[in-house]
């Protein structure tokens with residue numbers, strides 16, 4: 195009997211290894227296949243068994259459940275209380291459309307045969323038969339925009355690097371995934387790392403680069419192991435090296451590990467760090483596409499952006515461009531977490547509303563209390579009140595409602611949240627992670643925390659609220675990069691939507 | 705400090721030699737030196753600078769910029785506790801407060817450091833003990849984890 199158990203680090207963090215051990219201990223005839231996670235994290239650790247071409251899921255399973263579960267696994271009994279039925283059908287019922295994470299949770303990460311049997315390398319094989327310009331055109335037609343936060347059209351970025359004359363050129367994958375509430379990059383790297391390597395190789399063919407780097411945050415040791423395993427497998431099977439799949443064209447990839455600095459997720463800081471320097475933000479222009487790594491033309495793209503490219507090439511640009519809303523094409527890997535009953539990764543075409551995500555998919559707060567505030571788009575994203583739950587999850591539409599989609603993280607807070615404390619934390623985080631180049635970001639964020647303390651201490655309240663707003667304006671206007679330039683958004687949104695929380699404290703809190 | 709100065713020098717040189725062909729090798733070298741020694745000593749900074757033909761200030765500036773790189777030997781265990789928003793929403797502030805208070809004890813064998821997201825947000829509050837990520841943490845669990853590691857009965 196073949197049973198799948200995730201080796202994804204979040205599933206492992208709540209007992210997936212113990213479940214896998216219990217399976218083989220209770221029945222040595224069981225073959226356990228370790229896969230990535232489907233992202234249905236409230237069901238993790240989840241066990242899947244294959245029946246008539248379907249994968250039947252059971253979860254959440256503990257090691258102690260295994261003896262009682264074995265009969266159900268053997269017979270594919272769907273009446274067992276932990277059974278969630280056909281997993282693919284469950285994903286579909288949620289409105290998921292898996293383009294990017296199609297193999298995550300399905301295959302054994304980094305296993306070549308499994309990868310190829312599930313559509314791996316199809317995109318690369320097509321790209322090898324195309325002119326570089328046609329590859330760039332396909333990405334443009336797909337409407338793919340950068341999933342790392344800024345939403346810049348990927349095809350246009352590639353065109354710039356394609357057209358640049360200087361050599362050598364580089365492909366750099368931004369795997370710094372520093373935004374709180376985001377884990378899609380990690381899931382792909384741990385669950386289907388070969389897809390990322392394939393996407394980077396296609397980017398290399400498109401722009402004429404022969405070397406790629408993955409800048410991976412040090413907080414992801416499991417993703418690191420998976421990437422190294424995938425690199426070895428890709429080299430052994432000729433996808434990387436002097437002759438990509440026998441084409442005579444070279445491409446190789448190296449993983450570089452960051453050192454705990456959030457700001458190194460910003461692309462110019464990342465490039466400095468990759469060069470072995472302090473991660474100080476560079477002035478733009480020149481754009482990295484013209485003068486990036488070692489001042490050479492460089493594509494810098496997020497993991498999910500690059501991981502989506504193989505599907506676009508394999509299945510055609512329309513598969514991607516036909517999904518979504520207005521200028522947001524394709525799917526958003528929504529990472530739902532915080533205080534929510536069904537946290538997880540939902541890959542869904544752009545355009546569903548925030549309220550649908552939190553209430554229908556997420557099942558409301560885990561605490562059973564009503565949701566009150568939702569931070570979307572990481573630590574620099576605004577807090578959205580319940581009144582904005584009708585906002586569609588799409589770049590422009592969300593922006594018009596005062597928010598930011600960013601990398602697609604959605605963090606839910608219930609009605610016990612203290613929004614003045616959240617606003618203060620946004621500034622604390624800004625000061626801790628500032629690269630230090632500009633004063634409003636480096637100093638303003640520290641002053642801002644003091645001002646919030648005075649407001650909640652009822653020390654010249656009105657004047658200090660005005661001062662806080664002014665300080666936020668200065669940071670927005672006077673910061674070189676979005677770290678200092680956007681940190682005021684969570685602060686201002688807290689102040690605007692939740693003014694009661696900035697009233698003087700009656701208790702001796704804070 | 706070190707018992708075998710020459711041994712150290714040779715080791716650092718061989719680490720540098722192994723990485724010098726890479727484009728932008730410094731961060732990788734510092735990581736490896738720290739992996740072996742637990743921290744990056746002043747002497748190490750000098751040797752690396754000399755080998756790569758950089759100034760000491762350039763190397764030292766990199767060491768001080770990155771939270772992961774340390775100038776002092778750490779305690780035997782490293783616990784990173786997530787202080788970021790998704791974990792806060794699930795009770796992470798209390799986990800951090802407990803861990804931070806326990807680490808104030810000079811006999812504590814665990815280095816407690818804040819981290820801003822471990823990518824374990826759907827199962828927060830999250831911590832990472834010696835590279836092992838753990839989820840759904842509570843003040844009780846973190847206190848048992850630190851006490852266990854400090855009592856020498858760690859796994």
Ligand SMILES: Cc1cc2nc3c(=O)[nH]c(=O)nc-3n(C[C@H](O)[C@H](O)[C@H](O)COP(=O)(O)O)c2cc1C
Nearest residue numbers: 340341342368370371372459460461495496499676
């Ligand atoms: C403060 C800051 C932090 C960032 N962190 C990340 C990150 O962790 N991962 C990421 O992919 N992009 C991050 N970005 C966005 C990158 O600068 C850049 O836009 C992205 O790597 C481009 O890739 P994409 O077009 O595929 O999204 C960050 C930006 C800023 C301003």
Ligand code: SF4
Nearest residue numbers: 629631632635675678
């Ligand atoms: S805004 Fe902050 S992080 Fe960005 S360049 Fe200025 S000081 Fe550095």
Ligand code: FES
Nearest residue numbers: 786791822824825
């Ligand atoms: S916010 Fe704590 S693990 Fe992501």
